[in-house]
Amino acid sequence: MLRHCDEIGRLKPAGIDRFTDDRYDREDQLPIAGRIAALKDMGFSLADLVRILAVYLDYHERLC
Numbered sequence: 001m002l003r004h005c006d007e008i009g010r011l012k013p014a015g016i017d018r019f020t021d022d023r024y025d026r027e028d029q030l031p032i033a034g035r036i037a038a039l040k041d042m043g044f045s046l047a048d049l050v051r052i053l054a055v056y057l058d059y060h061e062r063l064c
Contacts, residue, residue, distance in 0.1 A: 017039065032057075 011032055012024035025033065035056065039049050 011025075011029060012025040014029070015022070015024040016022070032053070035053070036049060039052060044052065
C-alpha cells in the first residue's frame with residue numbers, strides 16, 4: 001500500500017535502493033504512515049484514504 005501511496009503522491013519515500021527496490025522513509029514520515037495504517041484498519045478504501053490524506057496534509061501544511 002505504501003508503494004501505491006507513493007505512486008499517487010501521498011507518501012513519497014526518502015530514498016529507494018536501486019538494486020532491491022526497497023523504500024526508505026524518514027522518521028518524520030511516520031505520522032502519515034501511521035494514519036494510513038489506522039485508516040486502512042478502519043476499513044477505508046484506498047480512494048477514501050487519498051481524499052482523507054489530501055485534506056489532512058493540506059490542513060497540516062497550513063499549520064506549519
